[in-house]
Amino acid sequence: MNAVQRLFGFHGGVKPAYNKEAATGLPIAVAPTPTLLVIPLHQSIGGIPRPLVKAGDRVLKGQRIGGADGNVSSAVHASTSGTVVAVEMRLMPHTSGLSALCVVIEPDGRDEWIPRQPFDFRSATPTQTRDYLRDTGVVGLGGAVFPSYLKLNPGKLGKLHTLVLNGAECEPFITCDDLLMRERAETIIKGTLIMREMLSAGQVLIGIEDNKPQAIAAMEVAAQAANAAAGDSSIKVVPVPTRYPAGGAKQLMRVLTGIEVPHGKRSTDYGLQCFNVGTAYAIYEAIALGQPLISRIVTVAGNVERARNYEVLLGTPMRDLVALCGPLPDTDRVIMGGPMMGLLMPNDEVPVVKAANCVLVGSRKLFPPPPPEMPCIRCGECAKVCPSDLQPFEMYWFSRAKIFGKAQEYNLFDCIECGCCAYVCPSRIPLVDYYRFAKSEIWARELENEAADVARERYEFRLLREEREKQEKAAKLAAKTAAGREKAAAALAEVEQPAVTPEQDAKKALIAAALERARVQKAQAHPENTSNLTPQQQAEVEAIEARRAEIREMAKPHLRQDD
Amino acid sequence: MTRQDRDLLVNNSPYFLQPASVQSVMLRVLVALLPGIAAYVWFFGAAILVQILLASVTALAAEAVMLKLRGKPLMMFLGDGSALVTAWLIALTFPSIAPWWLTVFGTLLAIVVAKHLYGGLGQNPFNPAMVAFALMIVAYPLLMSQWPGVDATDFAGQWEAIFGSRQLDAMTMATPLDALRTVLRDPEQRAVIAGLLGKHATFGNVGGRGWEWIAAGYALGGLYLLQQRIITWHMPVAFLATLFAVSGAFALYEPDRFAGPGFQLFTGGAMLAAFFIVTDPVSGATTPRGKLIFAGAAAVLTWIIRTFGAYPDGIAFAVLLMNIAAPLIDMYTQPPVFGHKDKRGDSP
Numbered sequence: 001m002n003a004v005q006r007l008f009g010f011h012g013g014v015k016p017a018y019n020k021e022a023a024t025g026l027p028i029a030v031a032p033t034p035t036l037l038v039i040p041l042h043q044s045i046g047g048i049p050r051p052l053v054k055a056g057d058r059v060l061k062g063q064r065i066g067g068a069d070g071n072v073s074s075a076v077h078a079s080t081s082g083t084v085v086a087v088e089m090r091l092m093p094h095t096s097g098l099s100a101l102c103v104v105i106e107p108d109g110r111d112e113w114i115p116r117q118p119f120d121f122r123s124a125t126p127t128q129t130r131d132y133l134r135d136t137g138v139v140g141l142g143g144a145v146f147p148s149y150l151k152l153n154p155g156k157l158g159k160l161h162t163l164v165l166n167g168a169e170c171e172p173f174i175t176c177d178d179l180l181m182r183e184r185a186e187t188i189i190k191g192t193l194i195m196r197e198m199l200s201a202g203q204v205l206i207g208i209e210d211n212k213p214q215a216i217a218a219m220e221v222a223a224q225a226a227n228a229a230a231g232d233s234s235i236k237v238v239p240v241p242t243r244y245p246a247g248g249a250k251q252l253m254r255v256l257t258g259i260e261v262p263h264g265k266r267s268t269d270y271g272l273q274c275f276n277v278g279t280a281y282a283i284y285e286a287i288a289l290g291q292p293l294i295s296r297i298v299t300v301a302g303n304v305e306r307a308r309n310y311e312v313l314l315g316t317p318m319r320d321l322v323a324l325c326g327p328l329p330d331t332d333r334v335i336m337g338g339p340m341m342g343l344l345m346p347n348d349e350v351p352v353v354k355a356a357n358c359v360l361v362g363s364r365k366l367f368p369p370p371p372p373e374m375p376c377i378r379c380g381e382c383a384k385v386c387p388s389d390l391q392p393f394e395m396y397w398f399s400r401a402k403i404f405g406k407a408q409e410y411n412l413f414d415c416i417e418c419g420c421c422a423y424v425c426p427s428r429i430p431l432v433d434y435y436r437f438a439k440s441e442i443w444a445r446e447l448e449n450e451a452a453d454v455a456r457e458r459y460e461f462r463l464l465r466e467e468r469e470k471q472e473k474a475a476k477l478a479a480k481t482a483a484g485r486e487k488a489a490a491a492l493a494e495v496e497q498p499a500v501t502p503e504q505d506a507k508k509a510l511i512a513a514a515l516e517r518a519r520v521q522k523a524q525a526h527p528e529n530t531s532n533l534t535p536q537q538q539a540e541v542e543a544i545e546a547r548r549a550e551i552r553e554m555a556k557p558h559l560r561q562d563d
Numbered sequence: 564m565t566r567q568d569r570d571l572l573v574n575n576s577p578y579f580l581q582p583a584s585v586q587s588v589m590l591r592v593l594v595a596l597l598p599g600i601a602a603y604v605w606f607f608g609a610a611i612l613v614q615i616l617l618a619s620v621t622a623l624a625a626e627a628v629m630l631k632l633r634g635k636p637l638m639m640f641l642g643d644g645s646a647l648v649t650a651w652l653i654a655l656t657f658p659s660i661a662p663w664w665l666t667v668f669g670t671l672l673a674i675v676v677a678k679h680l681y682g683g684l685g686q687n688p689f690n691p692a693m694v695a696f697a698l699m700i701v702a703y704p705l706l707m708s709q710w711p712g713v714d715a716t717d718f719a720g721q722w723e724a725i726f727g728s729r730q731l732d733a734m735t736m737a738t739p740l741d742a743l744r745t746v747l748r749d750p751e752q753r754a755v756i757a758g759l760l761g762k763h764a765t766f767g768n769v770g771g772r773g774w775e776w777i778a779a780g781y782a783l784g785g786l787y788l789l790q791q792r793i794i795t796w797h798m799p800v801a802f803l804a805t806l807f808a809v810s811g812a813f814a815l816y817e818p819d820r821f822a823g824p825g826f827q828l829f830t831g832g833a834m835l836a837a838f839f840i841v842t843d844p845v846s847g848a849t850t851p852r853g854k855l856i857f858a859g860a861a862a863v864l865t866w867i868i869r870t871f872g873a874y875p876d877g878i879a880f881a882v883l884l885m886n887i888a889a890p891l892i893d894m895y896t897q898p899p900v901f902g903h904k905d906k907r908g909d910s911p
């Protein structure tokens with residue numbers, strides 16, 4: 001049996017009302033396929049996948065409909081078989097109320113899969129594995145949706161000492177990981193073993209908040225079975241104290257190993273990597289079953305009669321899901337995620353995406369509007385609860401005053417926006433809003449600075465070019481005059497035959513040198529980078545141009561509408 | 564749900580908040596002052612209640628006028644209780660038989676000048692109650708040092724002192740700290756301080772007679788604030804421990820010149836300062852190490868002022884001096900953030 005794991009704890013945190021019981025009474029149910037699936041192409045951190053289908057195409061379940069674009073990006077797939085009815089701009093599940101390109105699929109009810117084959121990652125090169133995981137669309141399902149293939153790399157150390165599996169699930173109301181662990185522990189462990197092998201990781205620590213005894217028990221059984229099969233005890237299930245945000249990746253890694261991964265550093269540099277339990281499950285499905293990520297477990301809770309967890313096809317409208325649970329009459333909002341960090345949805349028609357661990361149904365009664373904001377009295381409550389050990393009131397002070405440099409000095413970007421500070425503030429200051437504001441202002445300014453840098457470089461280049469042209473002209477002129485003089489001199493010489501003075505020699509040499517310089521400069525004038533292309537490159541350029549035109553064409557009517 | 568409805572909601576997480584408010588913080592501070600006030604009434608009569616009432620009414624009126632002038636929502640701020648805390652602290656630090664206008668004037672200075680002219684709640688660099696005390700003791704040193712004698716609890720006489728036109732010298736006496744100074748400066752009376760305790764109208768068993776019980780009341784209230792997590796241990800512990808250490812060291816060195824730690828802690832406003840005054844978050848340091856430095860330095864200054872200064876009851880000056888230093892202390896005592904606590908964090 002496991003020795004007692006030493007725990008390290010983290011600074012701060014809060015204990016809000018957890019409200020988890022409502023949705024844990026019933027097993028995970030499969031949500032029915034909706035009449036229309038709206039699948040946003042942009043469902044992960046990074047580049048927006050390019051559409052691979054067009055209206056009228058028939059697609060199969062698991063067929064790639066959006067191809068990863070760039071180094072950080074992840075593919076998206078058709079959640080069921082059917083017909084693409086449109087590739088168009090649709091409202092995104094985001095507070096901003098912005099639209100983005102979505103593939104709209106009308107399911108045909110046959111639920112016909114693409115051919116599925118397990119992926120033999122052991123005999124594949126790292127690049128092949130990377131591409132495979134990117135193309136199966138596996139991303140972090142804890143909510144951050146970071147492409148998993150980027151994290152399944154042991155980094156510069158070549159191997160890790162610990163793989164942390166995050167089953168803490170600290171946000172109130174959310175129970176999707178809890179239920180997944182209770183019901184599918186074995187599959188999670190199988191996925192974990194795959195990830196461990198890819199990462200050459202030593203031990204596996206599975207952190208679960210101690211308010212989930214059933215999940216802990218189920219995972220313990222599965223872990224012991226795996227340990228027994230391997231003849232070691234390298235997989236440990238570790239109950240961690242229930243305190244929000246224990247499920248923050250950095251907080252959990254600290255609790256389990258005592259290692260603090262600083263902001264902006266890779267955890268692999270410290271021999272660690274952390275994945276959500278849902279991601280481990282998705283990895284197993286992708287590698288062992290050949291199934292791309294097309295569904296996820298979603299908790300539907302809050303202001304509903306029957307809170308429950310559903311296995312939901314990505315692209316299912318949230319309204320359909322909420323309807324299954326009987327929303328109460330005073331329902332006035334839908335939140336994606338939990339009450340501490342969730343995003344308010346622009347309406348309830350937006351689709352379930354990979355980031356949607358919870359569809360939280362709200363009402364004015366459940367989440368009453370806060371009393372008016374009072375001035376900060378520097379009581380320090382926020383600093384007491386900050387899991388990043390920040391001084392939130394100082395950051396607030398400077399963010400509010402728009403002294404962003406100072407806000408950064410107080411480590412604004414170490415803030416994980418967990419909301420603990422705002423939760424305890426006796427002055428009811430929406431502190432996190434101030435930090436979001438300051439961060440976005442700083443980003444905007446950095447972009448502006450970059451643009452200014454580019455403009456300055458261009459300007460400097462122009463000056464340089466003008467100067468060069470001037471020199472060239474001068475050189476040409478000098479050459480002409482020199483030629484004229486030489487002729488005259490030659491004529492004179494014929495008459496007088498004077499001795500050539502050393503000064504004249506030097507002058508001639510100078511002129512020759514200038515001529516040579518001008519010639520070389522001319523030869524060096526840069527050719528355009530589109531000339532002298534290989535046929536292959538030319539074809540690529542054309543393909544890209546065609547794609548651009550296509551996207552422009554698709555986006556056109558909607559852009560006009562949005563005006 | 565319509566778009567308009569949505570805009571009326573909270574737009575960003577977190578969507579629910581812990582039930583906490585400035586008002587509840589301030590009210591609990593007032594509650595914490597009650598044991599000390601009870602002891603005050605027991606030993607020195609009900610005059611203190613009159614002063615508390617005077618200061619409270621003045622503070623609320625001044626707060627209302629200033630909020631109106633500044634165009635701030637009246638009820639929201641008037642109900643926050645911060646003006647009441649200032650008022651009570653003024654009443655408790657001024658002599659309880661001071662003429663009414665002294666308290667009113669002091670309170671006006673605190674609320675109008677020290678608080679609102681600096682930007683109101685949360686913006687004042689100096690502790691308003693201490694500003695009032697410091698200004699009034701400089702302006703009216705005589706009135707500010709006429710304290711009621713122990714057991715002179717005749718309310719009619721006290722009423723006359725507060726609202727009457729003449730001074731009632733018969734019932735006033737110096738504070739224990741003032742008395743001690745006089746005793747120590749008189750070569751003929753020089754004696755070991757321990758010998759004074761219990762044998763003098765002004766001195767009690769540990770500190771000032773009566774005052775030691777009030778101090779105990781404040782300490783009790785302070786423990787309540789600690790239990791309620793309104794204050795952290797840093798300030799009271801640093802203040803009291805430093806005062807104990809410094810006065811203890813000097814008393815050991817020359818017991819007939821320096822009062823011992825027990826006396827220092829249980830006379831004057833030491834307990835009040837430790838739990839209620841240096842702990843004012845607005846004007847004090849806020850980082851854990853900063854709090855220790857702030858309160859420790861305030862204690863050293865308090866001891867120096869008490870021992871060598873012109874105003875033996877001069878904690879206010881110590882606090883105000885430290886208020887000036889608070890931003891600097893905070894700047895240099897920022898705790899390391901997550902992941903930057905050791906070298907391993909900086910360079911993997």
